[in-house]
Amino acid sequence: MIRIRLGEIVDAEAVFGKLDTLSKEGKLEFKTTYKVSRLVKKIQPELQDYYAEKQKLLEKFGKEVTAKNEDGTEKSTGQYQVENVDEFMKYMKELLGIEVELSNVFAFKVEELEGVNDLSVEDTIRLGKFVEDQATEEEKERKSIKLSIPEPVAKEAEKE
Numbered sequence: 001m002i003r004i005r006l007g008e009i010v011d012a013e014a015v016f017g018k019l020d021t022l023s024k025e026g027k028l029e030f031k032t033t034y035k036v037s038r039l040v041k042k043i044q045p046e047l048q049d050y051y052a053e054k055q056k057l058l059e060k061f062g063k064e065v066t067a068k069n070e071d072g073t074e075k076s077t078g079q080y081q082v083e084n085v086d087e088f089m090k091y092m093k094e095l096l097g098i099e100v101e102l103s104n105v106f107a108f109k110v111e112e113l114e115g116v117n118d119l120s121v122e123d124t125i126r127l128g129k130f131v132e133d134q135a136t137e138e139e140k141e142r143k144s145i146k147l148s149i150p151e152p153v154a155k156e157a158e159k160e
Contacts, residue, residue, distance in 0.1 A: 063083060
């Protein structure tokens, strides 16, 4: 299970598209491909709900931009000019901050993505909580050791 903010899912959406393409090209191991497909299936409903709510906010706080057809009639461009940006951003921030729970899925282990050379640093950052941060045993041990320097040694070091 992964608990994650909606904004983090939106950030990772493009990377999952990239991973899906790599999977179709046979550039991912089977286990990684399986995990990508499970995650994509779980995030799709969340993304659909997000985009539906975003559309409602655009309609509420914005005006639809239109263009003229060759015959002079107005047609929708699918874009909006937000008139009350502060109010819109307040609601968008709230929407992106909603925490969701993705059940029966697990984050990638670093090893599962090691062979994937087509991901940029930005892509890996965008994956965020979808990648399990596994410190090695040595790193865990180093973090747990507290350095205690005897007082006379510490005072000698200060003099130098």
